[in-house]
Structure formats: structure tokens, C-alpha cells
Amino acid sequence: MSLVLKNVSKIFEDSKEDVLYRINLEIKKGEFVCVVGKSGCGKSTLLNLIAGLEKPTEGEILLNGNPVTAPGSDRTVMFQEHALFPWLSVVQNVKFGMKMARVSPKEQEEKAMKYLQMVGLAEYKDHAIHQLSGGMRQRVALARAMTMDSAILLMDEPFSALDKQTSNRLRSELQDMWLRTRQTILFITHSVEEAVYLADRIVIMSPSAHSIANIVPVELERPRHVYDAEFVEYRRKILKEVEGNQEK
């Protein structure tokens, strides 16, 4: 599996400026890629283009050599605000994608329970969504996204609406999950710390050039710890680049 962006540009109809200009990026199977950058630099737009929710003005996006033209289950998105369906129970939500794909009920049940167990919410399977806390909701959303076995999982600031403590816990759970499954992930965040914690490579977006400023590989052992000297060093270096781009 490989995802390739070739000279991808995006201009919205109602704005004259490019939101993204000639983006080139390749993501390989099993990679965890984080995108960081200041608010409004086009991170979500990039993700929506890959998801097929928006169309590029120029360039092409290829998944395994095939151009991306529409949304599909091979590129599941996990949104910032939980996009769980309030009319379905927890387990029905997790089964949703499999139901769309007409997976047999038995397999739906098995797989849903497997991932609910992985996020530690098996006993909440019959709860209503409104009975869950924000952190639990994002865990359910993660379980739901994982059942899709997407070629690439797209995550748009999935933890940024949560309090610091909860979001730290969730990112460490996500790391555990990733170590077990090696699901290919494109993860968008405005937190450099989160990116250094999770990523194999960090894509730094430049708001002034509307493109990629730099791509930094993170060569740290996993599991990572935010207080390690090396971690702090990475964080400092990337933070400087992100801020530096801002000033230009």
C-alpha cells in the first residue's frame, strides 16, 4: 500500500489564494505520519483531499496507483468532534462501517467486540452515546475506525477537544494500539509534543508558502516518554521550525 500526492493544489471557489500549493508527499504501509502547522495553514484541507471529501484543483492523489476521486472505506476519517451517531448504541456505532459493507452479523459482532475490548469499553457496549464522557466517545470512534481495516486511517486532531490529561492518556493508548496493529495512519495535530510522541515522520506545514516546509523523521525508540532528553530535543527542534515558518 502506498499513498502518493503529486503536486496537489487546492483553491476554494470563494478565495483567490491557494490554501495548498503543490504538495508532494508519499506515505508507506505501516507508517505513522503526523502533520503539524499553525491554525489555518491547510491541515484539515489536506486530510479532506485525501479522504475524497474535497477535490484537488490541481495534481493527483494516488492510492496504490489508483486516483482518489470519492470518499471510501479504504480511507476512513476520525474527526475532531466525535462523529458518532446518537441514535445508535456504542456497539451499533462500532459495527456501522461493517454493516455498510454487508459483513455477516456474526463477524460484525466479533470484530466490534475485539476493538471495543482494545479501547477498554467492552462493558459499555449497550450504552447510549450521550452517556459517555468525551474521552470515551473518542475511544469508541477509534474502535469504529479500526474495524474498517482501511488502507490508511485519517485522523484530524482527534484528541484536541479533550482536556490535557485525557488527551495524553488517549495518545498513549493510540500508540499501544498502533504498536499492535501497525495500521497506516495520517494524524493531524497542532501539538508538536503529540506529533513527536506518535510519529515516524513529522510533516511541517508552512502557512506562508501553503505547502510543506519540511519533513522530519523521528528516530526515537517506542514507547516514548515526554521527559526523555532526546524527546525534549526533538520537540524543541520542531517547535522552532514551526514557529520559524510563522515569522517569515
Add this chain to the structure above:
Amino acid sequence: MKKSQIKNTKWISEVIFLCGVLILWQLLYVLGVDILSLWKPYAMPSPAGVLKSLCALLSDMSLLTAVGYSLLRGISGYMISIVTGCFLGFLMNHFPYLRQNLRPVVMGIQTLPSVCWVPFSILWFGLTQQAIIFVVIMGSAFSIAIAADNAIRNVPVIYKKAALTMGADSKQIYREIILPASLPELISGLKQGWSFAWRALMSGEVMTTCIGLGQTLIEGRNLADINQVMLVMIVIVLIGILIDQIIFSKLERHVYQKRGL
């Protein structure tokens, strides 16, 4: 236990209040008609007179027959309204052209009081059942169409996006997302549609000659029996409240509660 106690006392106080109103009404009648002769007896109903009317109409079964016919007509017209209204709402959502051009027209027609359809319907259908049902449909279908259109439009985009990236096709989006997501608002719209249908039914029945509550009301007027008129009005109100409370409010509460709204 506490909660049910509160409910009990509420219920009791309501009954006491209604009894008070009835007693006051009877006193007023005695004072105004019998003692001071302010009103003519045929122009002023009294609780006792309404009760007598009730017994008379119950004993010859005419009240129940009228209620039965009215309900049957109201419900069948309303059902047709639901189907056509929801279909119209769906069309306006699916085709931007219709949203732009048809919606304002439907909005306009919706403001028309249902009585206005009576001349049309009598010319087309005569003094028949169909004429009444036509008025009911015209009186409620358009409001249901607007409500359905709004309900569909207010479905958060993020639900559709999430479903699309989980591989849902457009048919599945309608069945699994738009329908359930718009349900709470749709039910509120249907509830309002019923109240329009029920009112339209009365305008229709009053104008034609088919057996029904509207005719019983007119018959009361023709016989100068103000008590019968009053009785029918009370029955119309009671049926309206009953259907609202028994069917729609329960349904609404169930759907809203399940989603924590």
C-alpha cells in the same frame, strides 16, 4: 416514589381546578340566564345542558358514530399527507432546482387557511367524503413537506461525511443516516401536521353534509341547541389533546430521551 407522588398531586389539583371552573360556569349561567335574564337560554350553554346533550347523543349512538367517521376521515387524509409531504420534502432536498423554486411556493400555500380549499374541493368532488379528505390533505401536507425538508436539511454534515468515509453509498446514506438523524425533528413536524389536519377536517366537515363531528355541530346550530354545539366543541378539543398526548408526545419523548436530547 416521590416523583409519582408529585405527579399524583398535580393530577388532583388539575381535577379540582376543572371542577371549580364547571361550578363557576353553572353559577354564572344561573345568575345570568335565570335570575338577571342577561342572556337568552338558547344563546348560552350550561354544564348541565351539555351533560344532557351528551346523554342524548350517546344514547342514540350518534356521537360515537360521528367521532368514528371524523377520526377515520382525519386519519386517512393525514396518512396521505404524511406520504405526499415527506415525498415533497425529500424532492426539495434532493433537487436544488426544486429547493430554489418549489419551496417558496409550498411555503406560500402553507399559510393558506384550510377553509380556502373548501370551494375548490366541493366543485371537484361534490359534498362527499373525498371533498373533506381533500381539504385535510391540502391543510396539512404542505406544512409536513416544509417540516420534512427542514429536518433533512438540519442533519449535521459530519454524519454524512463520517458515513461516506466508512463506505456508505447514497442509498445507505438516506436509510442509515438521514432518516434516523432527522427523525426527532420530523416527528415534531408530523405532530404539527396532525393539528393542521384536525382543524382542516372540521372546516371541511362543517361545509359538507357527511356524518361527522362537524355535521353534529352544524346540526346543533340548526336546532338552536347551543348545548350540543358546546358539547361537540369539547369533544373536538378532547380528541385533539388525546391524540397529541397519547401518540405524538410519547413518541417524541421516547426518541429524544434515547438520544439524551
